[in-house]
Amino acid sequence: MIVNGFKDLGLPLMNIVKLRGTPILQQLVLEERLLRSSFENWCIINDGTNVPTIVMGMSGKPCELVELEPVVKDGIPVIKRFTGGGTVIVDESTVFVSLICNRDDVPNVQPYPRSVMAWSGSLYSHVFNGISGFQLRENDYVFGDRKFGGNAQSITRNRWIHHTSFLWDYNENNMAYLKLPSRVPQYRLERDHTDFVCRMKDYIERSVFIEKTINAVGTQFLLKELSLDEIDDSRREHLESTRLLTMDELKESLANTSRIKSIAQAV
């Protein structure tokens, strides 16, 4: 089914997949497969995920990024994803938008992070047109100086993915599972989490945001809507790196952290 009614102006095709409440691990595994094994363009929108989950970037270390004791005690899942970037805790109030593109279908974008980010920033400027204060600031989407969208990418030889987790709303208690990272954007200026982020629901309706995002993508691509069942992700020649950390791994990390603390205190 073709979604946008525009005539084909020689625009490249983009498959659009609308999900709701899909587990974030399932979403990320699917994205990694599509990036590595598909030759098509994809826009995946997941309107909230089912349970609160911590998601770290490729190089993330739980002991540095996560408050391990409450995470282990409360059984919060921790995922390591295939893209770069920082750590987030996501839940039913997070809206995810992922864009997987062939390099040749977006020829004005170089396969480097800043170029991809500039393109996506321009795309979302159309979505948030009329809302004062929206900008891409360093690598985040902000209203003013408050972040509401975090970005990450993975770039291969001929394709790239740019995906964003938008804070439609958030639970302040969940934020307490995350440590302050060592690498923070300059504009953060030592603010704690609650002073640094804002809720997208204070600026735009959820359904309006999703509709406007689809429309913005539709100005550059010919959209074709697919359901999850219609996706052929059977080609899996690549090594899958997205994974759920086991509870044993988290407990071992906690034990090591406690050991190091005890030694430091004893010295």
Place this chain on the structure above:
Amino acid sequence: MASRLLCASSMIASHLRISISQRGFSSVVLKDLKYADSHEWVKIEGNKATVGITDHAQEHLGDVVYVELPDVGRSVSQGESFGAVESVKATSDINSPVSGKVFQVNQNLSESPALVNSSPYEQGWIIKVELSDAGEVKKLMDSDKYSKFCEEEDAKH
């Protein structure tokens, strides 16, 4: 004056085996290396090769904060990914310009990934490979072709 400076720098560059492009900013391209169109360099010494990413690549990637290295003993194929660098929220594949078996990886990059930025052709080398097909090197670009390739790529954007 400007032309004399350019002449002097070209002579120095020639002595140091460096190509300097005529663009506003210049990335370093070394003359004794071969280059892939995905911006990796390779230094061939007999049937062994050292691989890294170019100055052009590290400039465009930004600060490298992590390098995912392959295991020693792993096979690599020309044009295929063997690892990744992380920079500015992105992981970017590193593709091998040659085929063979990895016999050494640069462990210093685990502690100091920024070596890829500060010294892409020297201390920032990534893997060493025992070649399985030396003839593949003919498919790579020399320094002049690679410099031109970079200029054309940047001019398009």
